[in-house]
Amino acid sequence: METLRGLSLDSKLPRLEFQMLWQHVLQVPRVWLIAHDGDPIAPEKLARFRELEARRLNGEPMAYIIGVREFMGRDFLVSPAVLIPRPETELLVETGLRHLQGRMAPRVLDLGTGTGAIAISIALDRPDARVLASDSSAQALDVAQQNAQTLGAAVEFFHGNWYDALPDVGAFDLIVSNPPYIAASDPHLRQGDLRFEPPSALTDNGDGLAALRAIAQGAGHWLASQGGLFMEHGWDQAAAVRGIMESSGFSRVASLPDLAGIERVTGGIYN
Numbered sequence: 150m151e152t153l154r155g156l157s158l159d160s161k162l163p164r165l166e167f168q169m170l171w172q173h174v175l176q177v178p179r180v181w182l183i184a185h186d187g188d189p190i191a192p193e194k195l196a197r198f199r200e201l202e203a204r205r206l207n208g209e210p211m212a213y214i215i216g217v218r219e220f221m222g223r224d225f226l227v228s229p230a231v232l233i234p235r236p237e238t239e240l241l242v243e244t245g246l247r248h249l250q251g252r253m254a255p256r257v258l259d260l261g262t263g264t265g266a267i268a269i270s271i272a273l274d275r276p277d278a279r280v281l282a283s284d285s286s287a288q289a290l291d292v293a294q295q296n297a298q299t300l301g302a303a304v305e306f307f308h309g310n311w312y313d314a315l316p317d318v319g320a321f322d323l324i325v326s327n328p329p330y331i332a333a334s335d336p337h338l339r340q341g342d343l344r345f346e347p348p349s350a351l352t353d354n355g356d357g358l359a360a361l362r363a364i365a366q367g368a369g370h371w372l373a374s375q376g377g378l379f380m381e382h383g384w385d386q387a388a389a390v391r392g393i394m395e396s397s398g399f400s401r402v403a404s405l406p407d408l409a410g411i412e413r414v415t416g417g418i419y420n
């Protein structure tokens with residue numbers, strides 16, 4: 150019978166991915182795999198592993214295969230209906246939370262919530278906040294609802310196009326969004342992990358700025374005085390997004406660098 154030790158020797162997967170798939174198949178922690186690497190593997194478990202290994206070798210993102218991705222230290226359920234949360238989006242959450250400092254019982258809106266990663270992270274960090282989130286994908290909202298329930302976050306979800314999805318709830322202290330910002334012509338859409346993610350989460354089917362523009366232009370109606378809008382965008386879009394925000398009536402417009410020094414979040418204050 151096969152053992153993990155034997156299988157690891159001829160697997161084409163990197164060691165970490167091999168272990169992640171076996172953890173998922175056997176539903177055990179990593180330390181168990183190490184302690185039991187000489188145990189015989191049941192044939193049905195090996196067949197399941199081979200199926201998942203083939204998907205990974207075909208390029209499918211690990212998060213879709215095992216159905217989970219960590220964000221801000223918490224596990225979020227993911228499915229092919231949602232964008233896989235990215236580490237760089239943590240900058241947007243941290244920036245939003247900083248804007249909320251000193252504001253009691255703030256109102257927060259996350260546009261294009263996907264897994265709910267941003268809205269849920271803010272709601273868990275600020276239990277006094279009222280957090281609303283919207284998405285145009287009903288399937289994505291199902292995933293977000295499940296995540297909110299599992300993680301114990303109070304987030305109200307709405308289905309529809311950006312602000313059109315919202316009931317008349319009054320003004321927000323903070324609007325955050327990581328909208329689709331890849332231009333339709335960008336060849337990266339047909340490469341790597343992006344091939345497996347929902348196109349509606351990645352591209353605006355235009356120049357890459359259409360969703361950023363729609364959100365910035367619509368924000369004034371929804372923001373309280375001194376409310377802030379912060380949006381994630383592509384590595385080369387910071388100057389364009391600053392221009393969009395300034396012409397949409399925002400002041401103190403600034404872009405923030407991620408850990409690699411790339412400006413990935415731009416925001417401003419509405420008077």
Ligand SMILES: C[S@@+](CC[C@H](N)C(=O)[O-])C[C@H]1O[C@@H](n2cnc3c(N)ncnc32)[C@H](O)[C@@H]1O
Pocket residue numbers: 231232233234235238260261262263264265266267283284285286289309310311327328329330349350351
């Ligand atoms: C880049 S993903 C971000 C997902 C999540 N907020 C995150 O950061 O991981 C963009 C999200 O915007 C949603 N979306 C795209 N167009 C939309 C629209 N017109 N109105 C509302 N949501 C939209 C997509 O369904 C997708 O979930």
